[in-house]
Amino acid sequence: MQLNAGCELQFDAKETTPLILMLRPRSGDGQWIMKEEYDITPAVTVTEFTDMYGNLCQRVIAPEGPFSINFSATVQTADDIDVAPGAPYTPIEELPDELLHYTLPSRYCQSDMQGNLAADITNGALPGYDQVEAIRSWIHTNIKYQYGTSNASTSAVDTAQSRVGVCRDYTHLGISLCRSLNIPARMVVGYLYKLDPMDMHAWFEAYVGGRWYTFDATQDKPRGNRITVAYGRDAADVAFTTQFGNMDLNTMRVWVDAVDEAEAEKKAVEPATVPAEAGSTNQTTTAA
Amino acid sequence: MQLNAGCELQFDAKETTPLILMLRPRSGDGQWIMKEEYDITPAVTVTEFTDMYGNLCQRVIAPEGPFSINFSATVQTADDIDVAPGAPYTPIEELPDELLHYTLPSRYCQSDMQGNLAADITNGALPGYDQVEAIRSWIHTNIKYQYGTSNASTSAVDTAQSRVGVCRDYTHLGISLCRSLNIPARMVVGYLYKLDPMDMHAWFEAYVGGRWYTFDATQDKPRGNRITVAYGRDAADVAFTTQFGNMDLNTMRVWVDAVDEAEAEKKAVEPATVPAEAGSTNQTTTAA
Amino acid sequence: MQLNAGCELQFDAKETTPLILMLRPRSGDGQWIMKEEYDITPAVTVTEFTDMYGNLCQRVIAPEGPFSINFSATVQTADDIDVAPGAPYTPIEELPDELLHYTLPSRYCQSDMQGNLAADITNGALPGYDQVEAIRSWIHTNIKYQYGTSNASTSAVDTAQSRVGVCRDYTHLGISLCRSLNIPARMVVGYLYKLDPMDMHAWFEAYVGGRWYTFDATQDKPRGNRITVAYGRDAADVAFTTQFGNMDLNTMRVWVDAVDEAEAEKKAVEPATVPAEAGSTNQTTTAA
Amino acid sequence: MQLNAGCELQFDAKETTPLILMLRPRSGDGQWIMKEEYDITPAVTVTEFTDMYGNLCQRVIAPEGPFSINFSATVQTADDIDVAPGAPYTPIEELPDELLHYTLPSRYCQSDMQGNLAADITNGALPGYDQVEAIRSWIHTNIKYQYGTSNASTSAVDTAQSRVGVCRDYTHLGISLCRSLNIPARMVVGYLYKLDPMDMHAWFEAYVGGRWYTFDATQDKPRGNRITVAYGRDAADVAFTTQFGNMDLNTMRVWVDAVDEAEAEKKAVEPATVPAEAGSTNQTTTAA
Structure with a gap:
């Protein structure tokens, strides 16, 4: 479109x-x-x-x-984003060199501190896409969307605690949980058609099955018609x-x-x- | 403008x-x-x-x-391009690392074969900007502008021989002669306001006095209002x-x-x- | 040497x-x-x-x-590192493009949260080198060096609170405080001759007066004979x-x-x- | 080894x-x-x-x-280099972005002028690896190896004419002929075990079947135990x-x-x- x-x-x-x-x-x-x-x-x-x-x-x-x-x-x-249930975890040794840094913790995504939470959320899920989808779904269900509850210093650890935030916080938490499972994840900012309420938006991508897939924890189902403005480790970038x-x-x-x-x-x-x-x-x- | x-x-x-x-x-x-x-x-x-x-x-x-x-x-x-008569030659040892390759010969600019011609043309000129201007002026005076006289294989050595060509050939010759004096030079393609006849255009930049300067051998005086579309070693890029x-x-x-x-x-x-x-x-x- | x-x-x-x-x-x-x-x-x-x-x-x-x-x-x-008391703050608009990201917060250097502390420490110091030296000196004086007091999740905010750590923590705190003043800072890891006790080492560089300078809050005076192994935003890199x-x-x-x-x-x-x-x-x- | x-x-x-x-x-x-x-x-x-x-x-x-x-x-x-008879030509539209420039002519490899020769040499060969091997074999057979017959200005067009040269000339001709068929090719310089007479060496790589393969027109059969020192478009690099x-x-x-x-x-x-x-x-x- x-x-x-x-x-x-x-x-x-x-x-x-x-x-x-x-x-x-x-x-x-x-x-x-x-x-x-x-x-x-x-x-x-x-x-x-x-x-x-x-x-x-x-x-x-x-x-x-x-x-x-x-x-x-x-x-x-x-119009659509690709979904791939069952797409396998990409082992570290098969990751392209230039993606390795997306497995590391960053300012707002302290993946080194969220391994236990990620293990709980993804318990039973197949390693790879299904783990990421379990994370995305858990955030969508358990974090309350509310303007004004977070600020420029709010991190994934904060959000896991407060259980409230906006698209930026949803995204940081998703990224952090993926990385704690050694799944590369990055932040995307841009536009989403029919986002409600309309605003600049943020979501994340995770690298499984040998490629990047789009995940958006603010939405209840996969939606395309996105415009990417920038990629980075987290909102600092x-x-x-x-x-x-x-x-x-x-x-x-x-x-x-x-x-x-x-x-x-x-x-x-x-x-x-x-x-x-x-x-x-x-x-x-x-x-x- | x-x-x-x-x-x-x-x-x-x-x-x-x-x-x-x-x-x-x-x-x-x-x-x-x-x-x-x-x-x-x-x-x-x-x-x-x-x-x-x-x-x-x-x-x-x-x-x-x-x-x-x-x-x-x-x-x-x-509206204007900078001109800097007297700007000195930048010694090789002071060139930024990433510019060194612009001193090397390339497909259409066989600078390794044009050292004698460059020495003749720039005889008596101060090393640096004045040498490049001597080259530009010599090309403007000695090469006849004529459509259809050159093709995609025509190089600076060919043009120095035939003394005829279009903006692409003027540019290649200018670049090649500069490089044979160890002056970094690169091709620029883009648009020039009031170019006559109007067309896509090419000119060159030479690195003297610690920065790039614009030179255009097809014109009789320095002119601004240029839009750069791309840089490269020569037309192959x-x-x-x-x-x-x-x-x-x-x-x-x-x-x-x-x-x-x-x-x-x-x-x-x-x-x-x-x-x-x-x-x-x-x-x-x-x-x- | x-x-x-x-x-x-x-x-x-x-x-x-x-x-x-x-x-x-x-x-x-x-x-x-x-x-x-x-x-x-x-x-x-x-x-x-x-x-x-x-x-x-x-x-x-x-x-x-x-x-x-x-x-x-x-x-x-x-044998020596350069010191430059009085070297001025480099305004943001004069920073090279590729250094801008060194002003941003990162995993272990939450500069967005340490502006007040940095303002206190550098109160009265000339903007630039002297601010960084005030930070370095403050850390050297106020943070106690002690093995085993920090771990892979310890950040600059943690260290500012606990007032104890090792070279990694000293470095993170120095970087974070510099960045909160919009001074680019980066982590360096490597070797230092006569470090006592001998170990892999970490220190930081700050960009003032138009170039990088070396600072090491673990030492009581400037010391050279360093071997840099890697640069990054912080220990995550x-x-x-x-x-x-x-x-x-x-x-x-x-x-x-x-x-x-x-x-x-x-x-x-x-x-x-x-x-x-x-x-x-x-x-x-x-x-x- | x-x-x-x-x-x-x-x-x-x-x-x-x-x-x-x-x-x-x-x-x-x-x-x-x-x-x-x-x-x-x-x-x-x-x-x-x-x-x-x-x-x-x-x-x-x-x-x-x-x-x-x-x-x-x-x-x-x-100890060995991979050989892959039958590996198919990689269409331009499937080439990675960063390899496209290896299809272009360069200083010593005027591929824009050697299309006819390449077509003759590879007549009947399957597009891809077999074409490159036909080129390599033709050079090995038809170019006489002789020190002192070429210099720093000798190009692939020169060598195709003179039918004599050293490893550098063999390599340039191989690269140029590949590129004229839109097969990416690059120069490699380094060491080869048991090269006779021993010297710094040069050979080329061609991109077919979705990866780079090594070709050496100076040798009568594929040989491993090579040390690559540098890659480039041709000897200028x-x-x-x-x-x-x-x-x-x-x-x-x-x-x-x-x-x-x-x-x-x-x-x-x-x-x-x-x-x-x-x-x-x-x-x-x-x-x-």
Whole structure:
């Protein structure tokens, strides 16, 4: 399905503020960017680089005052995601070199501390896809979805304890549990058609049966029509915006429309409010 | 200046033909892609990868029959290019590791064979920028610009002999002569505002005074408002299209308009006709 | 100074166990590997790859039974490390693209949670080198060095609380505090001449004044003659050995001798005993 | 088989001369470096980097006067190389992205000009491995091996014409003919046990049946016990030494001994004498 997707971010910079943006999806891996538009107001110099995961990142310096970003794209996406019950665990010795680091713990996915929980959840499941699906299903059932219950420091260990969170927390917990079973897992951020409520989204992929599969613990069944914006170990790697200064995000709007529903209204989304700790000026806008 | 630039390619595939396209410019390095549109008809699956030079490459398989590609972008470009008479030669021992390979000969730039010519042309010039400018100026004066005089096998050695060619040949000769003086040089392909006649274009960059500078032997003075599509050692690395099958390019149109001249007519360009050698099905569309 | 350095690891594998080793230092960045020897007994197939940080990693599969690794190298090292009081903070907008990720939190360095502590410690220090030195000095003074007080899950937040740890913990805390001030910091593991007691070692580098500087909170003054084996965000990236199976490390010996002191006795080091959580078979040997 | 292999190069530098060395083999891809020693006299600072093909390259500056390099290694190698008659041609659309550039022409392998010759030679052969073997066999039969008949500018087109050359020329012709059939091919330089006369060696790999296979047109049958030092498109990428100054290579000795034949005499090899063109100071030592 062809999707029109995008977001609009309106900031108020209290001071000159460097920003790193990760808003431009790449073609490849099942999605083709047919059209895109990237407006920044006021006009500033933008440079772009590719990070160690292959994500396109934009660097800008926001002057003091209002600062807005408007990104939109028309993307050809797959209507379905592959599911593969029974796909076997890929032994460590068969993993490609470049995926080994996805078995390691990371900031929000302390897999070294969640082995017992993972063993409990996947008890009886066939090693591989079925273990990951058991994890995904357990999270979907046992974690309550609720805005405002977590913040930029909330980790998988926290969520396993609190049993509440948003898509970012669901994703971290899924990743952490997979890795504690030595299954490579990575975070994906992007857009999902008909996500309700509409927002930037996050989910995860696990490597079993010799390839990556998509898992989304926020949904009750497998759903396609996703646009990947970035991959990483966890949210530390894939913030949509990282700002190094005092800057408020006033409005964030996100939309994903089927191309033949072009008249669909753009839906407003409230930005996640992340209270910054004093002394730390590095804030991020992440998927919720 | 903001430019609307793009190209339209119409092929007729005699058989199912894999293609590699290099048509999508990247943001960064002095250009910001504000808007782009990439249409392929009939619709086919497209995958994208980044090559060893950082260029975005698209892979498609054209079915038998008509096949067209239409790419357009709105790009913020610099109005001027930097010039730096007197900028010194950068000694080999001070070159960044990743640039060393740009001192080596390549398919169309046999710098190992052109040391004497380079020494003659740059005789008396200060080592560095002034040598490169002497080379650029010599090519501009001594090589006659003429369509149809060269083909996909024409190299810098050939052009130094024939004294005739198109932008691709000017560029190869400039690169080869620089490298024979141990000055790193690379090919750039892309768009140039007000190029006459309008076409895909090629020029080169040389590394002196600790950075890359732009040189264009087809022009009589330095000109900005360029859009870089790809970098490489020579034309072997940066063909706009590389086709692995029997496929005719029937029409190629290229345009570069200032955004405030939006009504400017799109100008048609005749595709370079490259006679394929029997037995070789690998054809390329390159800058002329 | 030329150093003979190396380590010997003796394992007992309870089952066939895949291992990733990070034991081979690379030449460059101030060290030149003149000679090296890498023995694995029993002989097994070894493959090597370079990870995303440029570290050389070896993959092996240990058969059930005794398994030993012996690595030694003769390395030319620098006698001193650079110190630069007053070197200024490098603003985010001037950081090279590829270093930006070193400002982000990671598994053991939750910089997003330590901004207040960093602000307290560096209160009054000039932004840049002096801040990092204030952090290093504070850790040296306030954290008690004691084996056996931390384990593979201990993070910078834990250490700030417990005020006790080993070189790994000192390093994580230093990195985390730097990053909370938006100063890029990375972990280094390797060898240090005359480290007492001798062992594999860890320290950190911070990027100020436009380059990396070495800091070691375990030492009371700057010391050179270091051999870097690997760089990473934190210990998750740079374990000397990562084992994916049930395998005991029985003995670890580490030595660093000046070449003209070749008769120096090899000193035995007790391996860090890391109690593995049930359900997790992924263990690592890290610097202590 | 375990091999002791190495080389000794003795230069006389007429002036301070930067050098790039490519002498250190990497572990992986069927070879394991168990021991190595790399001596440079007089002692100079050496830095090392990894080039775009993954080769380890060393940079040094030779002072005026005698300059010698002695590299030796003990390497576990495979006794046989795989042969696979009938392995099919891998269609372009199935090639991994990162191999596509190995189908393109390069400095010494003008595949765009050798399609007819390749078609003649492989007439009747099954597409894939059998075509490559037909090429290899044709070169072995039709090209006369003779030192001193080619130089640093000799290309595959030259060799197809002259029908004479050394291992470097055999290799270039093999690569060029493969690429003209859209079969990826790359140059390998390194050591071959029992090569007669002993010298640094060059051969090629072609990608058919979904993987790389080794081909050596200088030998009358497939032979293993090879040590790869570097991979590249052609000799421009993989010179053992590239010198940017006036410097004579006086002696080159190369040895490859089975470990249990340790007493085997080191055999002296005359360095290839490459007359430098005036104006070009960039000389290389390549496989012969």
